[in-house]
Amino acid sequence: MTDLFPKWTNKLPAALALGAAATGLFVVFVVYFWFSPRHTDVGYQPFQPIPYSHKLHAGDKGMDCRYCHRMVEEGPHATVPDTATCIGCHASLNGVKANATLAPLFAAWGNGETENKPIPWVKVHLLPEHAYFNHAVHVRANVGCASCHGPVDQMEIVRQVEPLSMGWCLECHRDPTSHIRPKGVPVTKMDWVADDQSRAAAKARLEWTGDTRPELNPPTHCSACHR
Ligand code: HEC
Ligand code: HEC
Ligand code: HEC
Ligand code: HEC
Ligand code: HEC
Structure with a gap:
């Protein structure tokens, strides 16, 4: 046997084992890096300059999201x-005697002598420059806020619940039937869930009939999101 295999092959099993271990570690690292919240930003929940609560305003008091996020139906950005x-x-x-919690709000509001200033809200959801996203298109297709932002009306502090990764965008674009609401269900209704009937209705709006373009057509080609 020793004549058939040169001496260095004795070390081969050990080397292979080491290589396998290194590959294993590498895979673990890649998986960890790409899917951990740190990379996808899932769970990102920065503190805000004023403890504004969506649960109180949008949940308990029932305020419509569009009262504050005015551009969400008309433009690319929802706006704060x-x-x-x-x-x-x-x-x-609160009158002028604001409590400590609201002091930064009244401080930002000019009193005639000082100028009105915007409140420096910390952005939660943020796509990189090279990806194009438009709220109005999605809202008009009747995709609800909750599909992408989760139950914001239950959040004291807004947090990111979806990865906003390319894979996540594409997953819905390939099959959005569970996210497209029937006409008449507002996009701001936070607890809506799809059923067989709504899925069938959505499917009909996504289907090609002969050469006729479907009513809704979520793109999967690169230039749609990378312009
Ligand atoms: C449609 C009316 C309305 C608007 C607009 C509104 N709020 Fe409120 N806000 C309320 C009500 C009502 C309460 C509850 C007051 C209470 O229970 O004493 C409240 C409570 C609060 C509190 C808790 C107050 C405390 O003393 O602890 C904060 C902070 C707050 N709002 C911030 C904001 C900020 C920031 C905005 C703008 C982004 C805003 N609110 C817009 C009606 C409103
Ligand atoms: C009274 C005004 C008001 C209402 C009503 C309101 N919001 Fe907001 N929203 C804000 C403010 C102010 C911020 C920025 C501070 C923060 O993140 O809490 C914000 C932030 C957000 C963000 C995070 C933005 C970012 O930086 O990525 C989302 C998502 C959001 N709102 C969704 C909703 C949804 C969905 C509803 C309806 C269920 C809603 N909002 C109702 C005032 C409002
Ligand atoms: C199809 C997914 C999707 C839907 C539906 C959606 N959003 Fe967003 N939203 C996003 C993404 C992605 C961003 C980050 C955009 C960026 O960084 O350019 C974002 C950002 C925001 C912001 C931060 C300000 C801005 O425009 O960047 C607010 C506020 C917001 N969304 C509110 C809403 C509200 C309210 C609704 C429902 C009426 C809604 N969104 C529906 C995906 C969605
Ligand atoms: C929950 C489902 C869903 C998610 C998540 C989603 N989309 Fe869409 N998107 C749709 C649907 C449905 C349409 C089709 C709208 C139409 O044909 O009117 C669409 C259309 C588009 C379009 C074509 C219209 C336009 O604005 O030019 C772009 C671009 C787009 N989406 C980008 C994105 C990006 C980027 C993301 C991820 C950050 C994303 N979408 C996440 C459902 C979704
Ligand atoms: C539906 C929208 C959409 C489509 C279609 C799409 N992308 Fe993306 N892409 C995104 C978003 C959103 C990001 C940013 C993801 C993030 O921040 O993690 C991205 C990121 C990327 C990146 C950067 C990767 C990184 O780690 O930042 C590359 C490269 C890329 N896309 C290439 C492509 C190519 C090639 C295609 C066509 C085969 C394509 N994309 C189609 C939405 C899309």
């Missing part, structure tokens, strides 16, 4: 409300 939107209620609710 300006200081005046908050003051509209809080000036009369």
Whole structure:
């Protein structure tokens, strides 16, 4: 046997084992890196300059998301409300004697002598520059806020619940039937769930009939999202 195999092959099993171990570690690292919350940002929940609560305003008080996120149906960005939107209620609710919690709100609001300043809200959801996203398109297709943002109306502090990765976008684009609401169900209804009937209705809106383009057509080609 020793004549058939040169001496170095004795070390081969050990080398292979080492290689396998290294590959294993590498795979673990890649999986960890790509799917851990740190990379996908799932769970990202920064503190905000004012402890504004969606649970209180949108949940308990039932305020419509669009009262504050005005551009969500018309433009690419949902937009965050300006200081005046908050003051509209809080000036009369709290008067000028704001408590400590609301002090930054009244400090941002000019008093005639000082200028109105925007509140420096910390952005939670953020796509990289090279990816194009448009709210209006999705909202008009009747994809609800909850499909992409989760139960915001239950959140004291907003957190990211979806990865916002390319794979996540494509997963829905390939089969959005569980996310497209029947006409008449508002996109802001946070607890809506799909059923067989709604899925069938969505499917009909996504189907090609002969050469006729479907009503809804989520793209999967690169240039749709990378322009
Ligand atoms: C009274 C105004 C108001 C209402 C009503 C409101 N929001 Fe907001 N929203 C804000 C403010 C202010 C911020 C920025 C501070 C923060 O993140 O909490 C925000 C932030 C967000 C963010 C995170 C934005 C980012 O930086 O990525 C999402 C998502 C969101 N709102 C969704 C909703 C949804 C869905 C509803 C309806 C269920 C809703 N909002 C109702 C005021 C409002
Ligand atoms: C199809 C997924 C999807 C739907 C549906 C959706 N959003 Fe978003 N939203 C996103 C993504 C992705 C971002 C990050 C955009 C960026 O960084 O350019 C975002 C960002 C935001 C922001 C931060 C400000 C901005 O425009 O970047 C707010 C506020 C927000 N969404 C509110 C809403 C509300 C309210 C609804 C429902 C009326 C809604 N979104 C529906 C995916 C969605
Ligand atoms: C439609 C009216 C309305 C608007 C607009 C509104 N709020 Fe409120 N807010 C309320 C009500 C009502 C309460 C509960 C007051 C209470 O229970 O004493 C409240 C409570 C709060 C509290 C808790 C107050 C405390 O003393 O602990 C904060 C913080 C707050 N709002 C911030 C904001 C911010 C920031 C905005 C703008 C993004 C905003 N609100 C917009 C009606 C509003
Ligand atoms: C929950 C389902 C869902 C998710 C998640 C989703 N989309 Fe879409 N998207 C749709 C649907 C449905 C349409 C088709 C709209 C139509 O044909 O009117 C669409 C259409 C589009 C379009 C074509 C319209 C336009 O604006 O040019 C782009 C681009 C797009 N989505 C980008 C994205 C990106 C980027 C993401 C991830 C950050 C994403 N989408 C996540 C459902 C989704
Ligand atoms: C539905 C929207 C959508 C389509 C279609 C799409 N992408 Fe992306 N792509 C994204 C988003 C969103 C990101 C950012 C993901 C993130 O931040 O993790 C991205 C990121 C990337 C990146 C950067 C990877 C990174 O780690 O940042 C590359 C490269 C890329 N896409 C290539 C492609 C190619 C090639 C195609 C066509 C085969 C394609 N994309 C089709 C939405 C899309």
